[in-house]
Amino acid sequence: MHGKPSFSGYLTRFAPWIALGLFFWIPGIYFEYPSDPWEHLSRINHWSHCTFVNDHYAWTKFSYFLAYSLIGRISQSALQFKWLNAYYTACCLLLCWQYYLLARALGFGRSKAMTFVIIQAVMFGNSVFSFYRYYGIASTIFAQIGAIAAIRLAVRSKWTDRFLVKSNEGAERPEMFYARSALGRLSWLAAKLIALVGVIALDHLQGLAIAGIGVGAVLIQRVIAWRRSSLRWLVAGVLTLSFASAVWWPRNPALDAAYVPQGWLTHWFGFNLLISGSPAFERAADILGIFGAVNLVAGIWLLKRNHVVGWVTVAPILALMFPFLVIPFANMIAGSDPQYIITFQRLLLGIPCGLALVVVVADVLKLSKSTVWPADFKPFIATLHSNVSHGILCFSIFAVVSLPVGRPFFNRAFNVIGVVPKDLQMRNSVIALSKRTDEGEDLKNGRPLLTSYNLGFVAFALGARNIATPAGRTTGVDPTPAQRAGDLDDRVRQFVRTGEKAVLLIVDPTSVFTPGSVSALLSKHWLVHQVELEYAGMPEIFATTRQAGATKLLWKVEPCFIFLPTFVNDRPARALHSP
Numbered sequence: 198m199h200g201k202p203s204f205s206g207y208l209t210r211f212a213p214w215i216a217l218g219l220f221f222w223i224p225g226i227y228f229e230y231p232s233d234p235w236e237h238l239s240r241i242n243h244w245s246h247c248t249f250v251n252d253h254y255a256w257t258k259f260s261y262f263l264a265y266s267l268i269g270r271i272s273q274s275a276l277q278f279k280w281l282n283a284y285y286t287a288c289c290l291l292l293c294w295q296y297y298l299l300a301r302a303l304g305f306g307r308s309k310a311m312t313f314v315i316i317q318a319v320m321f322g323n324s325v326f327s328f329y330r331y332y333g334i335a336s337t338i339f340a341q342i343g344a345i346a347a348i349r350l351a352v353r354s355k356w357t358d359r360f361l362v363k364s365n366e367g368a369e370r371p372e373m374f375y376a377r378s379a380l381g382r383l384s385w386l387a388a389k390l391i392a393l394v395g396v397i398a399l400d401h402l403q404g405l406a407i408a409g410i411g412v413g414a415v416l417i418q419r420v421i422a423w424r425r426s427s428l429r430w431l432v433a434g435v436l437t438l439s440f441a442s443a444v445w446w447p448r449n450p451a452l453d454a455a456y457v458p459q460g461w462l463t464h465w466f467g468f469n470l471l472i473s474g475s476p477a478f479e480r481a482a483d484i485l486g487i488f489g490a491v492n493l494v495a496g497i498w499l500l501k502r503n504h505v506v507g508w509v510t511v512a513p514i515l516a517l518m519f520p521f522l523v524i525p526f527a528n529m530i531a532g533s534d535p536q537y538i539i540t541f542q543r544l545l546l547g548i549p550c551g552l553a554l555v556v557v558v559a560d561v562l563k564l565s566k567s568t569v570w571p572a573d574f575k576p577f578i579a580t581l582h583s584n585v586s587h588g589i590l591c592f593s594i595f596a597v598v599s600l601p602v603g604r605p606f607f608n609r610a611f612n613v614i615g616v617v618p619k620d621l622q623m624r625n626s627v628i629a630l631s632k633r634t635d636e637g638e639d640l641k642n643g644r645p646l647l648t649s650y651n652l653g654f655v656a657f658a659l660g661a662r663n664i665a666t667p668a669g670r671t672t673g674v675d676p677t678p679a680q681r682a683g684d685l686d687d688r689v690r691q692f693v694r695t696g697e698k699a700v701l702l703i704v705d706p707t708s709v710f711t712p713g714s715v716s717a718l719l720s721k722h723w724l725v726h727q728v729e730l731e732y733a734g735m736p737e738i739f740a741t742t743r744q745a746g747a748t749k750l751l752w753k754v755e756p757c758f759i760f761l762p763t764f765v766n767d768r769p770a771r772a773l774h775s776p
């Protein structure tokens with residue numbers, strides 16, 4: 198009889214989760230400009246300006262309102278960031294918990310399930326970015342939580358098995374009881390799945406596709422386990438549906454005119470995932486990387502014995518290759534914005550990162566333990582098994598340290614634990630905006646703010662709306678730095694001519710002390726010197742503004758109308774207030 202766990206037992210059970218929480222908490226949210234978390238923060242704070250639900254430009258995504266309910270009313274930006282980091286850590290742990298429950302539902306022990314959780318926490322992501330750090334405050338993470346929960350329900354469900362239930366005494370129960378029991382279980386399962394579908398749909402539609410593919414993979418495995426010959430009928434049905442879809446299904450003109458010639462789709466209208474160099478192959482590689490490719494091979498190996506992990510691992514790849522699934526999916530994308538075809542690879546986020554590999558390694562170790570070895574090898578095998586956990590740990594550390602970060606390896610450990618320099622996080626601008634609020638000026642309804650694209654976008658994300666110059670993320674050379682500086686210069690001259698009071702925020706370009714963004718260099722998602730280019734032309738604008746008639750030059754923080762964006766060698770950056 199098992200007694201109540203001791204203190205050491207509780208510590209052993211909860212210590213990995215505490216360590217995992219610190220693993221997310223210490224590096225914090227990935228706020229490197231112009232990465233997506235800034236947009237997610239903007240969606241959270243935008244709720245403070247909404248009178249009605251549909252006033253929000255992303256009102257269909259529930260998790261942003263949830264985050265606003267928890268931290269959105271905090272007026273101090275610096276304090277809001279601290280609580281936002283706690284919210285982010287909780288979201289990451291919730292997703293890890295769902296992966297842990299999935300592994301347990303598949304029959305993993307605690308240690309093996311935790312091993313999988315840690316592996317996917319480090320390696321799961323897109324391009325060089327960790328899924329957790331990049332999407333930790335987005336609606337995407339809640340959609341992923343719902344999708345994994347739905348797959349776990351399908352794994353745990355026994356409704357595809359025989360409905361015959363035995364009593365504890367071994368006697369068969371009355372036939373009416375079988376029907377009621379089966380109906381009750383089906384009803385309860387349906388209710389839980391409907392609730393999860395609602396949660397996913399209110400966060401991100403890609404989660405519905407991920408859940409659908411995962412649940413479908415579990416059903417296929419169950420059907421084949423029930424009757425092996427059904428595999429032939431399944432293959433015949435898939436081929437027939439694919440042929441019929443390719444020939445008769447109505448297609449958006451973009452499929453034939455753009456997607457096929459550009460290499461996104463094959464001539465039979467599946468995604469071109471098998472040809473190296475095609476754009477579809479390159480986008481899929483952004484999700485998989487070398488580790489994901491090895492995990493995919495392990496999943497294919499598991500298909501030989503109809504293992505459910507094999508089907509869940511391989512199903513997203515197969516779903517993107519069959520026309521009867523791809524054509525309606527591509528039609529939907531082409532109908533909204535043809536350029537969004539690049540987002541198809543997000544369905545590969547449904548592959549549990551490292552799960553198949555953990556199963557295969559565990560099977561190999563189990564086989565080696567049960568194998569009858571010659572007497573000379575027995576001491577070596579015994580030593581190997583007694584130190585296997587240390588060996589796996591050492592090998593994992595070696596892999597994390599030695600694997601390159603960029604394509605095609607995509608070792609995301611760099612992004613998981615990396616701390617972004619403060620200048621690339623725009624952290625001093627956040628502090629400056631907080632100081633502006635401290636000094637009595639309302640961030641949301643204060644005087645018009647004249648500043649660069651990036652600082653305007655940061656202010657917008659923090660809740661400011663009275664921004665008189667273009668404010669937005671720019672990821673590339675369009676508009677060019679000269680155009681950005683010209684936009685600001687034109688607006689400043691207009692305010693000086695009219696005499697309207699405004700806040701002008703000027704930042705010295707030399708305040709960006711980091712040589713360049715490593716993430717930008719490796720991912721190609723934005724320019725290496727993106728932040729520095731945003732500040733181009735600011736000294737000239739400062740000089741022009743003084744010549745144009747601005748009368749008050751301030752070198753320190755003063756109430757209501759001035760704040761400091763950054764410090765260079767303890768000297769405040771220049772700031773100007775028009776009369």
